[in-house]
Amino acid sequence: MEHKSTNITWHSSTVTKEDRQTLNEHKSAVVWFTGLSGSGKSTLSVEVEKKLHQHGVRTYILDGDNVRHGLNKNLGFSKEDRTENIRRIGEVSKLMVDAGVVTLTAFISPYLADREAVRALLDAGEFIEVYVKCSLEEAEKRDPKGLYKKARSGEIKGFTGIDAPYEEPVAPEITVETDRQTLDESVEQVVEYLRNKGLA
Ligand SMILES: Nc1ncnc2c1ncn2[C@@H]1O[C@H](COP(=O)(O)OS(=O)(=O)O)[C@@H](OP(=O)(O)O)[C@H]1O
Numbered sequence: 001m002e003h004k005s006t007n008i009t010w011h012s013s014t015v016t017k018e019d020r021q022t023l024n025e026h027k028s029a030v031v032w033f034t035g036l037s038g039s040g041k042s043t044l045s046v047e048v049e050k051k052l053h054q055h056g057v058r059t060y061i062l063d064g065d066n067v068r069h070g071l072n073k074n075l076g077f078s079k080e081d082r083t084e085n086i087r088r089i090g091e092v093s094k095l096m097v098d099a100g101v102v103t104l105t106a107f108i109s110p111y112l113a114d115r116e117a118v119r120a121l122l123d124a125g126e127f128i129e130v131y132v133k134c135s136l137e138e139a140e141k142r143d144p145k146g147l148y149k150k151a152r153s154g155e156i157k158g159f160t161g162i163d164a165p166y167e168e169p170v171a172p173e174i175t176v177e178t179d180r181q182t183l184d185e186s187v188e189q190v191v192e193y194l195r196n197k198g199l200a
């Protein structure tokens, strides 16, 4: 993206990310849930956060409700707008990780290049991609918000999985299969990974 501001310098503070992590007694990273609408991203992020919080981990969830209603309320669902949506969320995630927080994000983030751009913003090991894998058939059967029905009838255009693409992750850190596993199994799988990385 074009860099419009000039004559700006980076102002570093004396308290570093590492200092904050030491104070918190855990590292920080972004746990990036990606998958179709209805795959279980929000449900999983909420349950994983609950577990982490119980273990004394500082957490925050970024999802559509706190981002598309505020920071990104000027964005729709064209390819360009989705890319800008993910770019901004990536930048916010980076700030949250710098603040020492384990940040969980729940966005479809359908484009591989957009997710890789977020990965590139962060240090090694700080971007944990969780592919919330679920067949379109099952997601459509769940249809928790009735949006697939609207997409099939043509009331919503450019809906992910129907007439807009979803590019599957190539090498995600974690894959959970919500049409084959129970919610508890998926939650435990994510928490176990985070525990092994000093994040839980
Ligand atoms: N056209 C279209 N395609 C996909 N999704 C749509 C669309 N229009 C509205 N919605 C609703 O918006 C939620 C997805 O927003 P995201 O910010 O996660 O999308 S993206 O990452 O920018 O692609 C998504 O929420 P989830 O079901 O939680 O994934 C939908 O409820």
Ligand SMILES: Nc1ncnc2c1ncn2[C@@H]1O[C@H](COP(=O)(O)OP(=O)(O)O)[C@@H](O)[C@H]1O
Pocket (backbone or CB within 6 Å): 035, 036, 037, 038, 039, 040, 041, 042, 043, 044, 106, 142, 144, 177, 178, 179, 181, 182, 183, 186
């Ligand atoms: N194993 C599972 N993991 C996650 N969600 C599940 C699972 N089985 C059924 N569900 C249901 O699927 C729906 C997923 O919706 P949601 O979490 O809003 O998905 P997304 O955020 O990806 O759109 C919820 O109603 C949830 O209860």
